Amino acid sequence: MRDEVIRRVRGAVAALVLAGLVVAPWAVDDYTAAILARTLALGLVGVSVALLTGVAGMPTLGQTAPYAAGAYACAVLGSQISDVGVVQLAVAAGAGAVLAALTVPLVVPARGVIVLMITLAIGELVVTVLGRWRSVTGGTDGLAGISPVRPFWGLPVLANDQARYLYTLVVVATLVGAVLLLLRTRFGLLLRAGRDDETRLRASGHRVPLHLSGAHIAAGAIAGAAGSLLVVAQQYISPADFGFDTSALLLLGVVIGGTASVGGALVGAALVIAVRDWLFGVLPGHAPLVLGALFVATVYLLPTGVNRVRGARVRLRPPTAPPSRPDAPAARDHAPVPELHA
Amino acid sequence: MTGLLSAQDVSVRYGSLAALAGVDLCIHDGQRHALIGPNGAGKTTLLNVIGGSTKPHRGTVRFNGRDVSRLGPAARARRGINRIHQRPAVFPTLTATENVVVAALPRVIRRRGWRPGGRRRAAHHRAGPLLEQMGLTDVAAVPAGHLAHGQRRQLEIAMALAGRPRLLLLDEPAAGLSATEVGRLVELLRALPRAVAVLLVEHRLDLVYALSDAVTVLRDGRTLAAGTPDEIRTSPLVRQAYADGVS
Ligand SMILES: Nc1ncnc2c1ncn2[C@@H]1O[C@H](COP(=O)(O)OP(=O)(O)O)[C@@H](O)[C@H]1O
Ligand SMILES: [Mg+2]
Numbered sequence: 213m214r215d216e217v218i219r220r221v222r223g224a225v226a227a228l229v230l231a232g233l234v235v236a237p238w239a240v241d242d243y244t245a246a247i248l249a250r251t252l253a254l255g256l257v258g259v260s261v262a263l264l265t266g267v268a269g270m271p272t273l274g275q276t277a278p279y280a281a282g283a284y285a286c287a288v289l290g291s292q293i294s295d296v297g298v299v300q301l302a303v304a305a306g307a308g309a310v311l312a313a314l315t316v317p318l319v320v321p322a323r324g325v326i327v328l329m330i331t332l333a334i335g336e337l338v339v340t341v342l343g344r345w346r347s348v349t350g351g352t353d354g355l356a357g358i359s360p361v362r363p364f365w366g367l368p369v370l371a372n373d374q375a376r377y378l379y380t381l382v383v384v385a386t387l388v389g390a391v392l393l394l395l396r397t398r399f400g401l402l403l404r405a406g407r408d409d410e411t412r413l414r415a416s417g418h419r420v421p422l423h424l425s426g427a428h429i430a431a432g433a434i435a436g437a438a439g440s441l442l443v444v445a446q447q448y449i450s451p452a453d454f455g456f457d458t459s460a461l462l463l464l465g466v467v468i469g470g471t472a473s474v475g476g477a478l479v480g481a482a483l484v485i486a487v488r489d490w491l492f493g494v495l496p497g498h499a500p501l502v503l504g505a506l507f508v509a510t511v512y513l514l515p516t517g518v519n520r521v522r523g524a525r526v527r528l529r530p531p532t533a534p535p536s537r538p539d540a541p542a543a544r545d546h547a548p549v550p551e552l553h554a
Numbered sequence: 555m556t557g558l559l560s561a562q563d564v565s566v567r568y569g570s571l572a573a574l575a576g577v578d579l580c581i582h583d584g585q586r587h588a589l590i591g592p593n594g595a596g597k598t599t600l601l602n603v604i605g606g607s608t609k610p611h612r613g614t615v616r617f618n619g620r621d622v623s624r625l626g627p628a629a630r631a632r633r634g635i636n637r638i639h640q641r642p643a644v645f646p647t648l649t650a651t652e653n654v655v656v657a658a659l660p661r662v663i664r665r666r667g668w669r670p671g672g673r674r675r676a677a678h679h680r681a682g683p684l685l686e687q688m689g690l691t692d693v694a695a696v697p698a699g700h701l702a703h704g705q706r707r708q709l710e711i712a713m714a715l716a717g718r719p720r721l722l723l724l725d726e727p728a729a730g731l732s733a734t735e736v737g738r739l740v741e742l743l744r745a746l747p748r749a750v751a752v753l754l755v756e757h758r759l760d761l762v763y764a765l766s767d768a769v770t771v772l773r774d775g776r777t778l779a780a781g782t783p784d785e786i787r788t789s790p791l792v793r794q795a796y797a798d799g800v801s
Contacts, residue, residue, distance in 0.1 A: 408646055408648060
């Protein structure tokens with residue numbers, strides 16, 4: 213009954229937000245529409261962070277890596293192949309997936325805070341490469357003057373910020389819908405089960421590393437697709453778009469949105485990015501400080517915050533917290549139990 | 555004769571402590587084999603070795619004619635070794651039904667022709683009757699983290715059965731259960747098809763004698779005695795061990 217009410221309210225809120233997003237470009241100026249489009253792209257990266265952090269239990273600071281791979285693949289390669297948006301999206305998603313697949317051996321065997329450190333290092337490495345590989349990426353100057361796209365064969369080129377924004381919105385909505393569907397499948401169920409208790413999942417005969425690799429690659433593809441949207445929204449990219457601060461903000465946004473909720477992640481990530489852009493205007497130079505304070509507050513105040521990083525995985529506290537178990541499989545069965553009254 | 559499972563010369567050390575010191579165990583097809591012994595005897599450790607979650611320092615485990623010593627728990631589960639843990643291990647944020655579905659998935663058979671969600675549906679079909687058998691139908695939609703201890707244990711048994719085991723490892727399945735639940739458990743174990751062999755660790759000797767057709771007694775990581783329930787019941791050695799174990 214209460215669940216039903218909550219579901220209805222949530223549905224109503226989602227519908228309102230969506231309606232607001234659709235009419236937004238006519239209510240704001242061009243500049244703001246462009247910013248909104250970029251924010252939506254980052255929200256989509258936030259969705260990929262939530263998929264890994266909240267659903268699969270692999271907290272990540274490295275989703276800027278496939279995001280960057282997608283953006284540069286789209287700008288350098290995709291725009292040469294075709295000016296059709298969906299083609300560029302596919303190229304970008306493929307690049308993100310390939311990068312994610314390459315880093316699977318580093319990320320998937322790791323657990324807990326180690327994952328954060330490894331993914332952070334991967335993200336930083338990618339930014340460094342982008343800054344150095346001038347012949348292809350334009351170095352720290354970035355790539356400008358990327359030719360505009362048409363969403364689909366036969367459609368007109370996206371000529372203004374409103375059109376680019378709406379294109380971004382449609383793609384983000386479609387991909388978020390796809391992720392929500394994916395999470396309702398067997399795959400989503402197994403990811404949640406592994407987040408709850410990986411050892412138990414293995415004991416049932418599941419190939420846990422395979423699920424985690426799949427999640428990592430899927431999240432890479434989503435972030436890569438978001439990279440293509442960034443190219444459309446800004447028509448300019450540089451390594452500064454993919455720095456550590458972006459990863460940290462995305463993780464913060466996802467935590468605020470409730471790590472396991474895809475819609476929450478989208479809204480949370482978009483909100484945090486919007487706050488940053490706004491603070492950048494009103495408090496020049498102090499934005500990192502304010503966001504740092506926000507981060508600390510979030511970690512301590514929110515029930516689903518990253519302070520749940522303990523033992524093996526980030527986990528949501530189960531409704532009635534069962535006694536926390538030691539994670540070493542051998543140690544699990546050695547609670548002192550009263551025994552042998554024979 | 556090797557039987558369904560044979561563990562040979564298994565030794566496990568924790569620092570200077572020998573949790574198991576050269577234990578042999580053989581379980582035949584369809585056998586109900588009980589493993590008893592005082593607290594700290596090494597029963598759970600032996601189950602861990604058979605299930606693959608603890609690597610022994612010495613010794614081999616053969617299952618169904620193959621050496622599985624090098625396989626991890628997941629691979630052994632896929633070959634038919636399923637277990638329940640001394641502390642019920644369930645997925646707390648998943649509903650009871652989802653828990654059983656997850657446990658059933660590795661062994662559901664793909665029907666001819668692919669349809670989206672087909673395997674999951676097949677696993678769902680398996681879950682319903684198992685939950686009913688364990689008396690969990692009313693809480694099928696409740697997250698497992700909300701369940702009482704006894705219900706979680708029942709749920710883990712349903713999960714173990716959902717994996718279509720050839721060998722079921724039960725680590726004190728009756729601990730913490732109410733009298734009704736114990737009754738249901740005994741009934742269930744009695745009704746298990748003979749295609750399933752059971753290795754039962756249990757300290758309630760009435761259950762052991764009621765359910766098993768072979769008993770192995772461990773003490774301090776060694777096999778103290780092995781035989782039929784009647785032989786064990788009358789063995790002075792075993793009585794002595796139990797008297798010591800309690801004191
Ligand atoms: N992970 C572990 N680390 C250290 N000692 C352990 C560990 N697991 C078991 N032991 C020790 O090994 C012995 C056998 O334990 P166990 O197999 O749990 O006995 P049982 O299940 O028969 O009560 C005990 O003395 C126990 O303390
Ligand atoms: Mg034990």
